[in-house]
Amino acid sequence: MSRDSMPTLGKSRSSALGRNLIVLALLALAAGGVVWWRKSARKPAPPPPATAVAPSASKPAAPPAPPPRPPKSDDVLKRAGFRRVHAVINGPLETAIVQQVGRELGQPLTQVVVRTLVWWVDVPAGLRKGDVLDVLLDDKEGDPVVEAIRFQSEKNAQTYRVYRYQAHGAPFARYLQADGQELEQRLKDGPIDDYEQITSLLRDGRGHKGVDFKTPVGTPVKAPFDGELSRKNWKVGMNGNSIELKESGGHHRTALFLHLSEIAPESKIGASISRGQVIGSSGNTGHSFAPHLHYQLESSDGTVLDPFAVHETSRRALPAAEKSAFDAAVHKLDALLDLPTE
Numbered sequence: 001m002s003r004d005s006m007p008t009l010g011k012s013r014s015s016a017l018g019r020n021l022i023v024l025a026l027l028a029l030a031a032g033g034v035v036w037w038r039k040s041a042r043k044p045a046p047p048p049p050a051t052a053v054a055p056s057a058s059k060p061a062a063p064p065a066p067p068p069r070p071p072k073s074d075d076v077l078k079r080a081g082f083r084r085v086h087a088v089i090n091g092p093l094e095t096a097i098v099q100q101v102g103r104e105l106g107q108p109l110t111q112v113v114v115r116t117l118v119w120w121v122d123v124p125a126g127l128r129k130g131d132v133l134d135v136l137l138d139d140k141e142g143d144p145v146v147e148a149i150r151f152q153s154e155k156n157a158q159t160y161r162v163y164r165y166q167a168h169g170a171p172f173a174r175y176l177q178a179d180g181q182e183l184e185q186r187l188k189d190g191p192i193d194d195y196e197q198i199t200s201l202l203r204d205g206r207g208h209k210g211v212d213f214k215t216p217v218g219t220p221v222k223a224p225f226d227g228e229l230s231r232k233n234w235k236v237g238m239n240g241n242s243i244e245l246k247e248s249g250g251h252h253r254t255a256l257f258l259h260l261s262e263i264a265p266e267s268k269i270g271a272s273i274s275r276g277q278v279i280g281s282s283g284n285t286g287h288s289f290a291p292h293l294h295y296q297l298e299s300s301d302g303t304v305l306d307p308f309a310v311h312e313t314s315r316r317a318l319p320a321a322e323k324s325a326f327d328a329a330v331h332k333l334d335a336l337l338d339l340p341t342e
């Protein structure tokens with residue numbers, strides 16, 4: 001044991017402390033040098049990983065003041081006049097929705113949701129376990145009015161959003177994507193110019209043979225191609241007032257129009273019809289529960305065709321003058337959709 005290590009008082013003790021500090025400083029310098037050398041030896045230096053912690057973060061920080069308790073999401077929604085349905089798919093879509101809101105609302109709400117999802121995935125074939133659905137709807141009694149939907153698709157590894165918006169002077173609200181384009185495609189030379197919503201598509205898994213356009217009684221119905229009127233008012237109990245048109249020219253396809261309120265006087269069996277000619281008016285006749293047009297296309301051998309595969313299609317965009325009002329609506333709805341779930 002050396003004399004310096006003997007316990008002493010006063011000066012010699014402080015000088016021992018000073019020596020210890022010098023040793024520590026040298027060690028720190030050496031350690032720093034090693035780190036520097038190791039860093040500079042790596043070529044090229046990789047970028048720091050995204051999760052790298054800044055050195056200062058290792059210092060114990062003063063405990064932050066507890067944040068003010070955020071208001072409950074459901075209360076925020078209620079104040080805004082909405083309710084939200086959050087469902088994780090683990091079987092049939094309707095089961096997931098009914099579990100959240102009960103059968104009375106869950107069944108009609110599922111139908112409304114499916115009309116949206118079919119533009120992104122086949123339903124039910126394209127749904128996957130773990131898909132996440134968030135629906136914002138008006139907090140009112142009656143038929144569910146869906147204001148926004150967010151859907152995270154496992155199959156497509158994508159999140160979709162759609163917002164209900166009615167442009168000034170437009171007859172109906174429509175579902176728009178964030179870029180202002182309509183969710184639904186439009187048919188070029190389709191049987192009907194404007195309508196509220198497509199309520200059934202061939203790909204929605206209901207085994208229905210036509211496309212249903214929800215539209216007020218009396219909406220003009222037009223011929224989608226040149227042809228000959230081949231049948232009228234058959235199975236009236238089911239079809240209501242109905243027209244069948246056989247295409248002239250190469251394809252010889254058949255178009256059926258069901259549930260009409262009126263048939264145009266020119267629409268006689270055997271009459272030549274030109275594309276775009278008004279052949280009748282939409283209605284709610286036969287086996288129909290709400291005013292709509294049923295439009296069905298078949299090939300010459302009777303195979304049912306999807307009009308969205310046969311017609312040219314496009315998506316309408318919101319007029320530029322509406323963009324800022326729409327963006328504000330999207331901003332508000334997104335904030336509600338993104339509230340934490342409880």
Ligand SMILES: [Zn+2]
Nearest residue numbers: 210211212294
């Ligand atoms: Zn139909």
